């Protein structure tokens with residue numbers, strides 16, 4: 001097995017979303033993974049408190065998924081998805097559709113969450129055009145939103161560092177709702193915070209400013225993950241839904257993180273009881289074993305586009321060489337079967353109270369200014385170090401890794417999203433390790 005010493009040169013790989021120089025001076029390398037654990041170089045076991053990157057919901061290297069991919073590559077390595085298809089792609093679409101909110105049963109495959117987002121935005125524009133409202137071109141995102149890294153996604157996204165270098169080329173006609181994070185009112189909330197439903201009414205202000213007839217869609221993460229775990233205030237998503245419906249605006253839920261059991265249900269839509277018109281997903285759709293994403297589309301939206309063109313004409317000029325790639329969809333079929341067979345969404349729901357208590361027990365740990373949680377997601381926000389935002393959380397992340405625990409951090413928030421197979425003892429280990437680390441950092 002390759003070890004750090006055997007890698008001749010780290011310089012060729014330009015690493016994504018990484019402080020390349022800092023990392024290469026002291027790399028953290030993972031060599032293999034099974035179940036709840038990674039194995040780092042030197043044979044060190046690392047408990048996965050992040051499901052990789054919010055994505056390995058069934059735990060690592062599950063036999064059924066590995067076998068499905070192996071069989072798939074040996075049988076049909078690749079099939080073109082334009083004007084051709086293969087049976088597994090239809091099977092995977094049916095399996096995904098079966099657990100989506102009622103009516104969102106038309107599934108478009110992509111290779112990532114970013115592509116799912118850009119695809120959803122394009123579907124929204126195409127839908128309005130097909131129904132004779134082509135002037136609806138405005139897209140509404142939210143401050144602090146993360147919707148991947150395509151130009152569509154960063155335009156509706158609201159993470160400043162992801163936008164500023166590219167600000168000259170963002171999409172026009174985009175506006176943003178305010179974010180919902182308010183520690184003065186909501187610090188240490190368990191589950192949905194009580195304060196903030198009214199922030200959805202900002203959409204009415206945006207509608208009044210631009211006129212509803214110019215707005216195509218609103219996109220939000222039901223629970224924002226990558227920006228530091230922001231849980232929607234009670235009533236907020238319902239209110240957004242009402243306002244969108246009132247003005248004929250499509251509502252897109254970006255469920256790249258929340259889909260497939262993260263909140264104890266198949267989707268956050270199901271968990272919160274709010275139905276969007278489009279739903280983007282990726283990551284755990286196939287337990288992250290092969291790059292894959294998808295958009296679930298309300299049948300009415302799909303039919304409006306697909307029935308609008310002349311018979312024999314391509315209805316939607318969009319797609320990827322690897323849409324519905326045989327390996328990806330085979331992994332998805334196996335993963336979705338596995339989630340069901342092992343009752344992993346229900347398991348996540350059952351574990352949530354224990355996880356919540358374990359996270360909130362860190363309330364009195366050094367530097368902790370907030371703990372927030374929903375399902376099997378938790379965020380612990382730390383006081384920023386003077387003049388060095390993010391530095392304390394980074395140090396905590398590195399020290400956790402050295403002590404055999406993988407977590408995420410973003411800004412000064414530590415983020416937790418373990419595989420849904422985690423045990424109570426392992427949950428305790430996760431938060432005990434973090435407490436220990438917080439006691440040792442400055």
Ligand SMILES: Cc1ncc(COP(=O)(O)O)c(C=O)c1O
Nearest residue numbers: 112113114146147148254256257
């Ligand atoms: C809500 C959300 N949307 C989109 C994406 C982008 O997904 P990908 O990295 O697969 O392009 C992410 C990734 O974390 C995400 O959290």
